[in-house]
Amino acid sequence: MAFDIDPVLRKDCHLLGRFRYAYLLLYRHRPIPWFILVPETSETEVVELPHDDQLELFHETSILGKFVKVTFRVDKINLGAIGNVVRQMHVHVIGRYESDECWPGVVWGAPLVREDYFVDEVERIRQQLVDWFGREVFTPEVDNA
Amino acid sequence: MAFDIDPVLRKDCHLLGRFRYAYLLLYRHRPIPWFILVPETSETEVVELPHDDQLELFHETSILGKFVKVTFRVDKINLGAIGNVVRQMHVHVIGRYESDECWPGVVWGAPLVREDYFVDEVERIRQQLVDWFGREVFTPEVDNA
Numbered sequence: 374m375a376f377d378i379d380p381v382l383r384k385d386c387h388l389l390g391r392f393r394y395a396y397l398l399l400y401r402h403r404p405i406p407w408f409i410l411v412p413e414t415s416e417t418e419v420v421e422l423p424h425d426d427q428l429e430l431f432h433e434t435s436i437l438g439k440f441v442k443v444t445f446r447v448d449k450i451n452l453g454a455i456g457n458v459v460r461q462m463h464v465h466v467i468g469r470y471e472s473d474e475c476w477p478g479v480v481w482g483a484p485l486v487r488e489d490y491f492v493d494e495v496e497r498i499r500q501q502l503v504d505w506f507g508r509e510v511f512t513p514e515v516d517n518a
Numbered sequence: 519m520a521f522d523i524d525p526v527l528r529k530d531c532h533l534l535g536r537f538r539y540a541y542l543l544l545y546r547h548r549p550i551p552w553f554i555l556v557p558e559t560s561e562t563e564v565v566e567l568p569h570d571d572q573l574e575l576f577h578e579t580s581i582l583g584k585f586v587k588v589t590f591r592v593d594k595i596n597l598g599a600i601g602n603v604v605r606q607m608h609v610h611v612i613g614r615y616e617s618d619e620c621w622p623g624v625v626w627g628a629p630l631v632r633e634d635y636f637v638d639e640v641e642r643i644r645q646q647l648v649d650w651f652g653r654e655v656f657t658p659e660v661d662n663a
Contacts, residue, residue, distance in 0.1 A: 420583030
């Protein structure tokens with residue numbers, strides 16, 4: 374069965390590539406390095422995933438979090454699995470700066486004045502992911518169009 | 519070295535007991551079953567915990583989430599590790615109802631008119647945890663006073 378990333382997520386984000394289990398999206402707001410993992414599942418609750426899938430999703434969340442922390446030199450990582458509006462399972466891995474517009478509040482529901490990335494910035498982040506993880510772990514080419 | 523739960527968390531929550539790694543708190547707002555895990559660590563980022571501690575925290579988050587989903591018959595589980603204000607590591611496991619006052623927004627930062635539990639309600643939830651997990655997994659008696 375074909376898996377499609379939710380249209381709202383697709384519209385709000387750049388598709389960067391994928392890990393073994395989850396696609397990786399980048400929210401279109403460059404002041405805040407906001408990544409979203411979309412695991413290939415029709416389940417909606419992380420805690421109800423089969424054990425091994427849960428472990429893999431936690432693993433990808435963890436390694437992505439470390440990448441964000443170091444690469445963007447953020448002050449704090451915010452993790453969240455919410456899904457009240459977009460029901461397709463997705464996990465937020467967000468790098469926060471004490472100087473960002475939402476700090477110390479959460480970004481969800483905050484009235485952001487959207488500032489999208491420039492194309493070469495998205496390309497640079499994709500390359501940083503490849504350099505950090507290697508292509509065995511992170512695949513920058515995906516055909517979920 | 520003695521581990522103390524952050525005073526803000528202590529004030530905002532009831533201490534229910536503990537799992538192997540994390541203390542379990544209940545946020546003082548009965549319309550929303552809002553649980554908080556406080557792992558016994560001085561680290562502040564989940565993604566920077568040693569591998570085994572991370573796995574244990576994810577495990578406790580997962581089994582608690584299942585308990586909340588079933589016991590409170592909620593419509594959605596919201597998971598979050600934020601820590602922008604209270605830096606001591608803590609993980610939110612929140613049962614959400616489509617009829618609750620914050621839906622579909624997140625609860626963090628929402629202006630809640632606090633409605634604390636009655637004492638016997640807290641006792642009942644503690645007993646439900648013991649019945650669900652057993653005392654080998656969840657310990658209702660703790661001396662972190």
